[in-house]
Amino acid sequence: FFSGPKGLPLSGLHALVTAGPTQEQIDPVRYIANRSSGKQGFAIAGALAALGARVTLVSGPVGLETPKGVERIDVVSADEMLAASLAALPADMALCVAAVADWKVVGAGVQKIKKTDDGKAPVLQFAENPDILATLSGLGADRPKLMVGFAAETEKLLAHAEAKRQRKGCDWIVANDVSYGSGVMGGDENAITLISDAGTERWEQTSKHAIAQRLALRIADHFQKSPSG
Numbered sequence: 467f468f469s470g471p472k473g474l475p476l477s478g479l480h481a482l483v484t485a486g487p488t489q490e491q492i493d494p495v496r497y498i499a500n501r502s503s504g505k506q507g508f509a510i511a512g513a514l515a516a517l518g519a520r521v522t523l524v525s526g527p528v529g530l531e532t533p534k535g536v537e538r539i540d541v542v543s544a545d546e547m548l549a550a551s552l553a554a555l556p557a558d559m560a561l562c563v564a565a566v567a568d569w570k571v572v573g574a575g576v577q578k579i580k581k582t583d584d585g586k587a588p589v590l591q592f593a594e595n596p597d598i599l600a601t602l603s604g605l606g607a608d609r610p611k612l613m614v615g616f617a618a619e620t621e622k623l624l625a626h627a628e629a630k631r632q633r634k635g636c637d638w639i640v641a642n643d644v645s646y647g648s649g650v651m652g653g654d655e656n657a658i659t660l661i662s663d664a665g666t667e668r669w670e671q672t673s674k675h676a677i678a679q680r681l682a683l684r685i686a687d688h689f690q691k692s693p694s695g
């Protein structure tokens with residue numbers, strides 16, 4: 467097995483990992499967000515660090531300990547997550563594990579929205595957030611050589627995930643079934659299918675830590691075969 471200069475397979479490589487949800491402000495006391503514990507992204511960051519990579523973890527609001535050997539940057543919104551990710555470049559690889567809110571609220575106010583006497587609910591207007599995975603994948607010289615996306619789907623898992631890989635221009639996509647009853651959302655286990663140019667590979671349900679270790683080893687193997695990524 468190839469060893470980097472400092473004896474570990476990912477020594478000398480910089481990995482950027484996004485994790486957790488983002489929160490998009492409605493007003494000072496309210497926000498919208500995705501359901502995401504951040505556990506899978508944090509486990510991946512830790513597994514890459516354990517194999518010798520320098521890891522920058524850009525995290526949305528989560529209640530998790532920073533994995534050993536990982537540099538963590540906390541952000542709240544998608545705009546902040548993109549800015550922190552771009553600032554962390556150059557990186558040899560980027561793994562976008564975050565559940566980024568797809569929309570932000572237009573004109574989020576500095577004052578709390580108050581209820582009105584007529585009982586009318588407020589109408590929120592949304593604008594699409596920047597796509598961090600697509601943005602990083604589309605960079606020229608600064609593009610991390612290995613771009614990995616995640617696709618959480620509730621139906622047509624492989625078709626939707628492969629379409630996402632094409633659309634966003636990433637190299638690998640990790641597809642996971644988050645349909646009701648799969649039991650993976652927020653839990654400690656996950657079952658995934660890895661999709662790359664080489665085809666698809668199903669990894670049976672196991673702990674998020676085991677998935678992270680296997681993915682880190684697969685990445686080490688990739689860089690061993692093509693050291694420039």
Ligand code: CTP
Binds near residue numbers: 544562596
């Ligand atoms: N992603 C991202 N920035 C966004 C949205 C998504 O970086 N604004 C990344 C996620 O981190 C993940 C991948 O893109 O790696 C797929 O996210 P997903 O929400 O499944 O894709 P979307 O294009 O937002 O499609 P959907 O309509 O299914 O939500």
Ligand code: CA
Binds near residue numbers: 566567568
């Ligand atoms: Ca989305």
